Amino acid sequence: MKTRSVYQARTRVPSPPRAVSKTTKNQKSAKATEKNAKITSQTNPAKTRPVDKVNLKAKSSLGTRSPLVRPSASTASKRMSQSTTSTAKKSITQSVKDNVTPSIPSNDETVSNLRQLNNTLLEKIKQLENELSMSRSLFEELKTSTQNIPETLSRFVQNSLDILSDSTFAGDAPEIVNQIDAPSFLLDVSDTDVTSQLNPPLSPVPVPVHHTKPQLLIIGDSMGRDFAEILKPLLPDYTVSAQIYPGCTLETILSEATDLTLSLTKRDLVFIIAGVNNIPNLCPTLLDKLLEQYKLIFKETNFIFSNVPNVHHKPHLNGNIFATNLCLLKHSSVFEYHMFNCNLFLARSMYTKHGLHFNMFGKKEFCRNLAESVLHFQASSYAPSVLLNQGIFL
Structure with a gap:
């Protein structure tokens, strides 16, 4: 019993919760x-x-x-409207202050600018007036000068009619015609130098005469190899032959041409392709000496010089080649030979991989253009032909 009382004494009985009154x-x-x-x-x-x-x-x-x-809705709306209007006024004033630019010119500046513009316009008006007065004066001068033209023309026509109607002039006219028909008068005119200079004799065109064919002789370095075989079927009316000297210069080609062209006439053609082995040492002075040395053979037959073909293994030499071709063209009218401009149609695809010699396609294209030019060729003993076969012959 004691234990229970002690336990009961130690344990605290929880008090009931307070009732909170509403x-x-x-x-x-x-x-x-x-x-x-x-x-x-x-x-x-x-x-x-x-x-x-x-x-x-x-x-x-x-x-x-x-x-x-709470306050009513009308008072709140009034307060909001007042606040918005005040802020709007502040923003408007600030924007106006910001937008006002200080660069607006004053009245004095605008007046000065207008005065300057007025002065410039007045100066231009004066210039135009001066030009107009000058043109009027010129017009008056032209008008006065042209007034006398009809009178002079009428006088000239009248004088010409009077001359034609003159009986003495009409009677002497048949005698002049009969004198022209006289053989002695024709012989005297043919012997004069004036008519020979005005109408120089033309050499015969290289076409087949009698039973012989005109010859086409090709003389050149290795650039002209296989040309004769390709040209023979293209020019059946010509006897085509070739003399090729690989590695030779223009001097040796011309020296060989003197012996090879002894039996040729003005009916024949000699085609020279050389000069590549001289580049870049073929200067104008050397060309002058060579052409002066062999100028006699150019008068015996028809010489055709080919332009020095461009090279692609050393393209920096093409400038020297161009100058050499210009020099050859310049001397063609002096020494009476013709030029064949091969560089008009030559392309890189017509050369070998090395870039110096022609491949077979290039040789055929070269010979085809040469054959067309030969067929249209008209020889002359006093000046070279010009612009034959679309500008290939010069």
């Missing part, structure tokens, strides 16, 4: 609503209604919350 809570909420009502009445005394304490107590006893009294 009335106290309702009273507190009522007091809070009263305070809020007083505050609102002080801020807006005209628009707030007096709070009925009895009703508040009744509502608090029922346990419902009383709503807070």
Whole structure:
């Protein structure tokens, strides 16, 4: 029994929870609503209604919350409109201050600018007036000068008609015609130097005469190899032959041509292709000496010099080749030989991989153009042919 009492004494019996009265809570909420009502009445005394304490107590006893009294919507909208208008005014004034540029010219500056513009316009008007007066004076001069033209023309026509109607002139005219028909007069005219200079004798065209064919002789370095075999079927009316000297210069080619062309006439053609082995040492002075040395053989037959073909293994030499070809063309009218411009149609695809010699396609294309030029060729003993076969012959 003692143990139980001790245990009971030690253990504390939990006290029951306090009962919170609802009335106290309702009273507190009522007091809070009263305070809020007083505050609102002080801020807006005209628009707030007096709070009925009895009703508040009744509502608090029922346990419902009383709503807070707030300002009306009209007052809030007025306040918002006032604040927005003030901010808008501030922003407008600030933007106006920002947009006002200090670079607006004053009235004095505009007046000075207008005066300057007026002065320039007046100067231009004066210039135009001067030009107009000059043109009027020129027009008057031309008008006065052209007034006498009809009179002079009529006088000239009248004089010519009088001369034609003259009987003495008409009677002497048949005698002049008979004198022209006289053989002695023709012999005298043919012997004069004036007619020989005006109408120089033309050499015969290289076409087949009697039973023989004209010859086409090709003399050159290794660039002309296989040309004769390709040209024979292209020129059946010519006897085509070739003398090729690989590695030879232009001097040796011309020296060999003196012996090879002894039996040739003006009916025949000699085609020279050389000069590649002279580049870049074929200067104008050397060309002058060579052409002067062999100028006699150019008068015996028709010589055709080919342009020095461009090279692709050393393309920097093509400038020297171009200058050499220009020099050859310049001397063609002096020494009476013709030029064949092969560089008009030659392309890189017509050369070998090395870039110096022609491949078979290039040789055939070269010979085809040469054959077309020969067929259209017209020999002359006093000047070279010009622009034959689309500009290939010069």
